[in-house]
Amino acid sequence: MIYLQLFLAFLQIGAFSFGGGYAAMPLIQNQVIDKYGWLSTSDFSDLVTISQMTPGPIAVNSATFVGNQVAGILGAIVATIGVILPSCIFVTLLAWLYVKYKNLKPLQEVLSALAPAVIAMITTAGLTILVPTVVPSGFANIATDVNIRAFVLFLVAFFVLQKYKTDPILVMVGCGVAELIVQFATSSL
Amino acid sequence: MNTKKLRKIFFSTLYLSSFTFGGGYVIVTLLKKKFVDELHWIDEKEMLDLVAIAQSSPGAIAVNGSIVVGYKICGIPGIICAVLGAIIPPFIILSLISACYTAFKNNSVIKALLLGMRSGVSAVIISVVYDMTKNVMKEKDISKIIILIASFIANYYFNVNAIFIILIVIVYGLIKAFIKARKEREVLK
Numbered sequence: 001m002i003y004l005q006l007f008l009a010f011l012q013i014g015a016f017s018f019g020g021g022y023a024a025m026p027l028i029q030n031q032v033i034d035k036y037g038w039l040s041t042s043d044f045s046d047l048v049t050i051s052q053m054t055p056g057p058i059a060v061n062s063a064t065f066v067g068n069q070v071a072g073i074l075g076a077i078v079a080t081i082g083v084i085l086p087s088c089i090f091v092t093l094l095a096w097l098y099v100k101y102k103n104l105k106p107l108q109e110v111l112s113a114l115a116p117a118v119i120a121m122i123t124t125a126g127l128t129i130l131v132p133t134v135v136p137s138g139f140a141n142i143a144t145d146v147n148i149r150a151f152v153l154f155l156v157a158f159f160v161l162q163k164y165k166t167d168p169i170l171v172m173v174g175c176g177v178a179e180l181i182v183q184f185a186t187s188s189l
Numbered sequence: 190m191n192t193k194k195l196r197k198i199f200f201s202t203l204y205l206s207s208f209t210f211g212g213g214y215v216i217v218t219l220l221k222k223k224f225v226d227e228l229h230w231i232d233e234k235e236m237l238d239l240v241a242i243a244q245s246s247p248g249a250i251a252v253n254g255s256i257v258v259g260y261k262i263c264g265i266p267g268i269i270c271a272v273l274g275a276i277i278p279p280f281i282i283l284s285l286i287s288a289c290y291t292a293f294k295n296n297s298v299i300k301a302l303l304l305g306m307r308s309g310v311s312a313v314i315i316s317v318v319y320d321m322t323k324n325v326m327k328e329k330d331i332s333k334i335i336i337l338i339a340s341f342i343a344n345y346y347f348n349v350n351a352i353f354i355i356l357i358v359i360v361y362g363l364i365k366a367f368i369k370a371r372k373e374r375e376v377l378k
Binding site for chain 2: 012014015016017018020021022024025026027029030034042045046048049050052054055056057058059060061064065068069073076080083084086087088090091092094095098104105106107108109110111112113114115116117118119120121122123124125126127129130133134150151153154155157158161162168169171172173174175176177178179180183184
């Protein structure tokens, strides 16, 4: 039953993404690519790119996108409800605990331990996008099949982001336009 | 019940969710500006606690922030209005994009743009985790560095499920909090 699968997958994404924003990525990857195969790695990369360029959280954007792709508008609604339901429950529960005990210390201890684990898993998600872009035929062929253009684009973008703190949207659009121009110039388009 | 307040909550989160780029933390700041500084429906100190609760809960920060604000002002009906306002814009935008994506994915110009942007979005993510990792290293807390490295190896090289890693770290954090609390109690004795 596809609707139930969508609901449960996004319920887990909603329930385990601590830290907001990028923290949802490893969980989306886990459920949507690895477990159910609803999106390919390149679709996932495009989804993350689109999420960066539109308002709205990655988790909600993914629920709507994947739901629509897999099971139409009803799928999108079911997935979106799934992804926000844990928030509604946890936030209310925490608010209640907070009013009762006026103490979030144990929770803060847990969150501070979770932060490095979440960073590590976002790195994995980032590499899941980077590696197939730079080595299209898989990491094992890194010696023979490297997309130099994609790798140079990545390095330049990374440098610009770090050095000039440029708006990420601008950097991404710049990379897209650069690729388009090169393909046009070499008339492979 | 105050329908005027509910309407105001709905349109405020709807507006913020439609036009705010840059993720959950930006939205939370704007929610504070709206409901604390402009409307004076929540006082400043209370808002700080609400924001802490929103950021400590799993899920999208923008959704969590809307939930706490809606709850504080109008209870459960407030939550419903705030959450609907927060998710309707990304739902509509991503549904439209999803429909276009299927139609345009194979257009050669779009294809080239998306391919180039994959390098860009990888750079954005790697740049974010690079900064986050630097901050963890600066804390010079060995346990955090171990969690970071171990989670990465487990997740990237051994494909250990993200949810499993998160659960283990939560248990670790709880044990740590428990031991700390006990020590503090002994000191008081």
